[in-house]
Amino acid sequence: MSEGRFSLGIDLGTTNCALASVSPDLDEPQEIVSEVMPISQLTAPGTVEERPLLPSFLYLPHPEEFPRTELALPWNSEEVFVVGELARSRGTATPIRLVASAKSWLCHQGVDRRAPILPPEAPQEIGPISPLEASIRYLSHIRDAWNHVHPDASIEEQDIVLTVPASFDPAARELTAEAAGEAGFKNLVLLEEPQAAFYSWIQATRGEWRKQIRVGEIVLVVDVGGGTTDLSLIAVTEQDGAVQLRRIAVGDHILLGGDNMDLALAHLLKNKLAGKASMDLWQLQALTHGCRAAKEALFSNPDLATCPVAVPSRGSKLFGKTLRTELTREEVEQTIVEGFFPIVDVSAVPLTRARGALTRVGLPYAQDPGITRHLAAFLKRQVSAAEDLEGFAQTGSSFLHPSAVLFNGGVFKAEFLVKRTMDALNSWLRADGGSEARLLEGADLDMAVAKGAAYYGHVRRGRGVRIRGGAARSFYVGIESAMPAVPGVEPPVQALCIAPFGMEEGSDAALPTQTFGLVVGEPVKFRFFGSSVRRTDSVGTTLESWAPDELEELDNIESTLPADGRTPGDIVPVRLHARLTEVGTLTLEAVPLSGDERWAVEFNVRGK
Amino acid sequence: MNDQTLSFFARLALAFKVFFRIIANQEYAVRVSGLGTDKRPAPVRPTSFKEAHPDSALQLLGLLQQDGRFIDFLEEDVTGFSDTDIGAAARVVHEGCRKAVREHFRIVPICSDAEGSRITLQEGFNASLIRLAGNVVGKPPYSGSLVHRGWRVTEVSLPKIADGHDVRVLASAEVEL
Numbered sequence: 001m002s003e004g005r006f007s008l009g010i011d012l013g014t015t016n017c018a019l020a021s022v023s024p025d026l027d028e029p030q031e032i033v034s035e036v037m038p039i040s041q042l043t044a045p046g047t048v049e050e051r052p053l054l055p056s057f058l059y060l061p062h063p064e065e066f067p068r069t070e071l072a073l074p075w076n077s078e079e080v081f082v083v084g085e086l087a088r089s090r091g092t093a094t095p096i097r098l099v100a101s102a103k104s105w106l107c108h109q110g111v112d113r114r115a116p117i118l119p120p121e122a123p124q125e126i127g128p129i130s131p132l133e134a135s136i137r138y139l140s141h142i143r144d145a146w147n148h149v150h151p152d153a154s155i156e157e158q159d160i161v162l163t164v165p166a167s168f169d170p171a172a173r174e175l176t177a178e179a180a181g182e183a184g185f186k187n188l189v190l191l192e193e194p195q196a197a198f199y200s201w202i203q204a205t206r207g208e209w210r211k212q213i214r215v216g217e218i219v220l221v222v223d224v225g226g227g228t229t230d231l232s233l234i235a236v237t238e239q240d241g242a243v244q245l246r247r248i249a250v251g252d253h254i255l256l257g258g259d260n261m262d263l264a265l266a267h268l269l270k271n272k273l274a275g276k277a278s279m280d281l282w283q284l285q286a287l288t289h290g291c292r293a294a295k296e297a298l299f300s301n302p303d304l305a306t307c308p309v310a311v312p313s314r315g316s317k318l319f320g321k322t323l324r325t326e327l328t329r330e331e332v333e334q335t336i337v338e339g340f341f342p343i344v345d346v347s348a349v350p351l352t353r354a355r356g357a358l359t360r361v362g363l364p365y366a367q368d369p370g371i372t373r374h375l376a377a378f379l380k381r382q383v384s385a386a387e388d389l390e391g392f393a394q395t396g397s398s399f400l401h402p403s404a405v406l407f408n409g410g411v412f413k414a415e416f417l418v419k420r421t422m423d424a425l426n427s428w429l430r431a432d433g434g435s436e437a438r439l440l441e442g443a444d445l446d447m448a449v450a451k452g453a454a455y456y457g458h459v460r461r462g463r464g465v466r467i468r469g470g471a472a473r474s475f476y477v478g479i480e481s482a483m484p485a486v487p488g489v490e491p492p493v494q495a496l497c498i499a500p501f502g503m504e505e506g507s508d509a510a511l512p513t514q515t516f517g518l519v520v521g522e523p524v525k526f527r528f529f530g531s532s533v534r535r536t537d538s539v540g541t542t543l544e545s546w547a548p549d550e551l552e553e554l555d556n557i558e559s560t561l562p563a564d565g566r567t568p569g570d571i572v573p574v575r576l577h578a579r580l581t582e583v584g585t586l587t588l589e590a591v592p593l594s595g596d597e598r599w600a601v602e603f604n605v606r607g608k
Numbered sequence: 609m610n611d612q613t614l615s616f617f618a619r620l621a622l623a624f625k626v627f628f629r630i631i632a633n634q635e636y637a638v639r640v641s642g643l644g645t646d647k648r649p650a651p652v653r654p655t656s657f658k659e660a661h662p663d664s665a666l667q668l669l670g671l672l673q674q675d676g677r678f679i680d681f682l683e684e685d686v687t688g689f690s691d692t693d694i695g696a697a698a699r700v701v702h703e704g705c706r707k708a709v710r711e712h713f714r715i716v717p718i719c720s721d722a723e724g725s726r727i728t729l730q731e732g733f734n735a736s737l738i739r740l741a742g743n744v745v746g747k748p749p750y751s752g753s754l755v756h757r758g759w760r761v762t763e764v765s766l767p768k769i770a771d772g773h774d775v776r777v778l779a780s781a782e783v784e785l
Contacts, residue, residue: 044674045780046773050765069772093782293703310699314782316680319689324696 005187006150006158007461009034009196009453010142012135012176014103014227015259016053018450019142022458032203032458034451039145041084045070051085052447054142058099058134059087060119060126075148083141092285096122102134104227104255104363107165107172109555112606120362132175139183159461160185161453165230166192166250166472169530169554170586171603177585189505190584191456193449194221194232195247195467197408200452202465204442212440213404215243216391219440220402222375222421223449224409229254229371231378233402234467235386247469249385249400250532251378252552256340256366258411264335264369265291269309269325279311283323286311294327295336299414305329340369341420346380346399346428348373372424379428381533381549388535394434401434408448468504471580474537475499476551478527479514493527495543495551499578499586501535509578511591512540516576518590518599521568523560525604526576530554539578559590559601576601666775667766671712673778676704712766718758727754 007022020034038050045066059082061071071079082090091098099118106113108131116128129137139162146155162185164176173190180188198221202209213219215238223230231251237244266288270279279287287309294307306326313321350368368374379399386392386400394401405422412418418439426436444451459466476495499509518524529551537543543551561572574590577598581587588601614622630637672678681701686694709715718737721727729738731748737758740750769775 040768043767044670046770047767048770049767067772069770072770074768093784308699310696310703312677312680312697312700316779317684318677318680318697318700319684319686319693322693322696322700324692324699 006153007161007454007457008037008146008155008158009161009163009191009450009455009457010139011163011193011196011447011450011453012103012138013056013225013449014101014257015056016226017056017138017142018053018447019146020447020450020454022454032455032464034200034203034454036447036450037146037149039084039142040074040148041141041145042071042073042082042086043084044086044089046072048074049085054084054138054145055088056100056102056138057087057091058083058102058129058137059090059094060097060099060122060129061090062097073144075144081137083137092282095119095281097126099129099134101227101363102131102138105131106135106175107168107253108363109169109171110364113171113175114605132179135176135179136182139179139185143183143185156184156186159187159189159457161189161191161196161457163191163193163196163449163453164584165228165253166194166232166247167228167230167253169253170475171555171605174585174603175605177583188583189457189460191453192230192232192247192250192469192472193225194223194230194250194408195234195469196450196452196456197221197223197443197448198232198234198245198406198452198467199455199459200448201406201440201443203452203455204444210243217403218248218386218392218400219404219406220379220425220437221406221408222371222412223407224371224411225257226259226410227255227257229256229366229374231375233382233385233400235389235392237389237391243465245465245467246389247467247472248389249378249382250472251374252532254366254374255363256369256371256374258409260365260369261336261340261411262288262292262295264339265295265327265332268331268335269327273323273325279323280314282314283311291327295332296414298327298329298332299416337416337420341372341417341424342370343420343424343427344370344373344376346376346432348376350374350377372421375421375425376428384533385535397434398432399428401429401432402437403435404440405437406440406443408443408445410446413445469502470505470507471499471501471503471586473530473532474501474534475578475586476529476531476543477516477557477576478529479516479542492544495529495546497537497539497541497543498576498588499580500538501531503578503580505580505584506582507580510539511575511577514540514542514575515573515593516590517571518559518561518574520561520566520570520572521563523558525556525558526601528554528557528603556604557588557601558604559599561590561599574599663769663775664766666778667769668712670775670778671708671767672705675708676701676706678705679778712764713761714763715759715761718760719754721754721757723754723757725754726751 004024006024009020011018019037019039021037022032022034036052038052039054040048040050041054043049046069061082071082073079087098096119102118105111105118111117113131116130118128118131118134122128143155160180162176162180164173177188177190205212213236215236217236219234221232221234232247233249235246235248237246266284269287269291270284273279290309290311294309297307298304306328308324308326311323312318350370350373352367382400383397386394405425407418422439429436474497476497478493479496480491480493496512496514498512503509531551533550572592574592577589577591579587590599590601630640669679677700681697729748729750733748
């Protein structure tokens with residue numbers, strides 16, 4: 001299939017997007033090279049530059065804010081909003097017009113993701129947009145930038161691999177695929193980001209990867225992006241004499257990333273400066289940039305004890321108005337290393353704090369910044385992830401023992417943090433009677449996701465090793481059991497499995513025997529659950545009860561049965577049918593007991 | 609050529625002067641013997657100078673101001689401030705200007721040897737890349753100490769400018785509402 005097409009990998013990140021391509025003329029797997037494609041964007045009014053990263057920011061300017069020609073792009077002279085670097089820099093001074101972290105909003109179950117809610121709390125006259133619309137605009141920008149440079153190979157006709165966090169729920173995946181469809185991408189597949197990072201590593205080893213990992217090993221992928229932490233486990237198995245890779249588990253969605261670390265340092269220094277000067281939002285942003293640079297300097301040079309940080313005044317007077325402070329090694333270690341990578345026992349549990357009843361609508365940021373604690377919790381939950389694979393028995397372990405670790409994300413450019421994470425993991429492994437895990441070298445920390453995605457798009461045409469995975473969760477529909485109403489007691493809910501764990505792309509789940517009554521002409525909602533640990537349930541399995549962290553309740557799903565040819569109010573018995581599409585999204589249908597009609601069951605993305 | 613006229617005595621004096629100089633100076637004699645033949649040097653053609661277009665210069669100033677507050681730095685009077693104040697501001701300017709320059713130019717040293725080391729220049733070295741100083745006499749190969757390694761730009765990638773964008777605005781004034 002698809003001869004003569006480019007394979008394009010798009011990393012639609014929380015804070016940055018990137019694009020990589022594999023040209024159609026390559027053949028041997030060892031020679032597949034993903035190239036990063038720079039993206040043209042406004043970097044200042046009237047100024048267009050190519051940059052390897054497109055910051056995922058959207059600025060909605062006031063009509064009076066820019067002269068007409070100043071927002072022109074090489075492909076559109078009439079643009080009225082800004083995407084990329086200029087959006088980010090403008091937004092620092094005017095945050096009410098800045099859309100940021102759209103990706104985190106896209107998977108936020110508490111809000112309507114098709115409603116114009118961004119920027120949050122923006123005045124109506126700004127013309128807020130939905131998280132979905134923001135994603136469409138980022139993808140459209142990438143589309144136009146590519147098409148401008150490749151008039152003979154329009155992006156709509158190329159093979160597109162768009163990456164999503166492994167922890168994205170079916171609704172967020174569906175919305176991402178919808179955004180790609182709206183942007184005009186026809187040949188689309190979704191790929192989990194940690195898998196993309198793994199492909200990039202395979203590519204970077206130039207065929208040597210088979211010597212670096214052996215059959216029977218489990219690789220832990222730790223991907224800490226700007227805004228999210230994503231964990232996955234990949235097992236190296238063998239089938240018919242050939243090495244096979246299987247993604248056996250993914251972690252929860254953790255809104256915690258490198259941006260939190262820089263912000264934590266900025267607040268530390270802000271408090272240090274508090275006695276001397278007041279600081280506005282613009283300066284705090286400048287301070288955050290300064291902290292990032294100072295942190296990188298301290299991590300890369302172990303002899304440095306302190307690194308100065310200077311924050312300029314906003315006005316034209318620099319002398320005497322520039323705030324100067326310094327970041328010490330001790331502060332960085334205390335804040336980043338102890339705060340985000342604490343050495344904890346494997347029994348540690350991420351802290352959760354009860355939310356106040358009257359919280360503003362905001363993103364559900366992780367409440368525990370300890371990445372090592374999240375990692376420990378993940379490995380414990382997944383202790384039996386490899387149980388059903390032959391030769392992977394880990395009897396008596398209290399958590400899953402990975403034998404190798406691949407890191408991804410700019411945070412890990414600080415080798416110290418790589419070492420720290422490895423130290424924590426290895427201390428757990430030693431205490432649990434396991435052997436130490438080793439580090440997989442040679443990863444490209446910044447561009448791996450886009451590059452790996454482009455590589456995957458190329459090899460999935462049948463020319464290289466693929467990671468098999470399928471659905472990372474099993475899915476359940478809630479059934480309220482009939483019982484007499486008791487005030488204050490919720491009727492117990494049973495969970496009926498409708499899609500098993502590991503269901504492959506392009507396959508259908510069996511039809512469960514249990515039926516539901518759909519009321520003609522009325523929307524009917526079902527409670528919907530996912531589990532990343534129950535891997536043996538098959539379609540039709542009914543759970544009476546489950547441990548609190550075994551099943552996670554997702555947004556409701558709902559279906560409306562059209563009234564044509566039926567009496568409104570009638571009840572039609574249906575069964576729920578699940579399918580994992582080739583693209584990588586889950587679709588649900590209601591199937592009546594007789595006849596061949598099908599009614600769509602939608603993910604509710606309108607919030608609770 | 610010189611178009612002034614000389615008197616008889618002036619010509620006589622010149623003849624004696626030239627006579628003795630021909631006897632004493634071999635090189636001069638060779639040059640005089642070439643006079644009157646066709647071996648005269650060709651007339652010097654004027655070099656054409658082109659006007660540098662100010663747009664890219666203005667664009668660079670804008671970038672240095674945007675990223676590194678360069679104009680703010682230069683336009684302020686440093687006399688009243690302590691070295692600590694100036695140092696704090698210099699960090700901002702250094703970091704930002706460096707970022708701006710590195711993003712848009714690839715700058716490499718001309719000589720890779722360490723400054724202070726002795727290097728030898730062979731005949732035909734490129735005098736626009738390497739400047740001789742000090743006791744500049746004799747013929748190549750020259751041997752000398754590398755004082756400054758030199759810089760050269762190998763790549764330039766300046767941003768594209770939209771039609772109608774005024775590059776003379778280095779930083780727009782800002783009003784907070």
